[in-house]
Amino acid sequence: MKNPIYAVLLGAAVLIPGVSLFAHHSPSAIFDMKKKVALKGTVTKVDWVNPHIVVYMDAKGDDGSVENWKFESNPPRWFTKVGVTRADFAAATGESVTVEIVRAIDGSKYGYLQKITFPNGNQISLESQKEE
């Protein structure tokens, strides 16, 4: 089976640059929208749940210990509407990936997933139109 090379860019026009949210709260109520963080790690689980999908990832901290991160992203129906399914994210399970997030202001290991890059270079990315 041919493994198609593809890249998916999701440009989300939103009220606040950098991320779009489905639920009622504004992203700035939780996340530091000005501070993007890049992390490398292994995806351990993908929850295809409302109101946001949730991706779990283990990453190595500065001291070498394993940090358990949790990311939310857009709602499942939004991803369905733009042609991305759970399988696209689940393909990352057990894989070493790079993610870009905006981190929770409270300093917890929680973030809003904006971009995920798979080992083969495939990407799923949320980008505001202002950033394009």
Added chain:
Amino acid sequence: MKLHLTALLLMATLAFSQQKPQPRTADGHPDLSGTWTFGIDLPPGDLVKVVDGKVTRTHWDRTTRHRANDIPGALPWDKAPSYKPEFQEKVKYMAENESKVDPVFYCDKPGTPRIGSPRKIIQLPKETIFLYEDISGDTFRIIPTDGRGHRAKANPSAYGDSIGRWEKDIFVVESTNFVDDTWFGEEGYLHSDKMRVIERLWLTPEHNLAYQATVEDPAVLTKPWTNFARVIPPNNDPIEESPTCKEDDGKRLLNLDHHLQR
């Protein structure tokens, strides 16, 4: 100039004459049956796909749903319900703290009419069935149209007890017997268990579904409130089971900023 005007009038006449007649059921009523667009907002945005070097972009934006349109058949509407003075402070508090106290934010049922237009309508001779996709659970309403009244012993519920009738070409759904812990609008619109909701559904000349709701609740409102009408295009995307809803962002919220969803 006169020639242009004549041409425009001719085109308009042709367009009108070519309009398909409204679909109707055997009993002569407009046929509202069909699958309609999802009733909840999703973030606007573009999808850009690059597959083997080929770039495709899909635009997604339904923000115009919140714009009131001049829809034939629609009732006059008000921007917000008028609450009795003793409820105004509470409504204001609930609106300002929506992301903390709105049951829908935490995956609870939106109730009628906040759930909006149905995703699918099945219009039968003696009843009409509304099917919904909602993150709180994919609910349904079975609306008798055979002239019966409201059920006498039904338990109160978020979607109420509904009966339907036709007023010319408009399907009118009257619902009562509500629980009092839902909001009928996102801005803290509380109600009592005496709320009565009148929903009106009809087909536009373009065969889109029009939906407009009126809320009556003399216990808390000074007068009935009619929201603006929405136009819902048909949509043949398959109806899918909504994934479980688990919202735990509440404990992380550092301010009360929020935006409209419905």
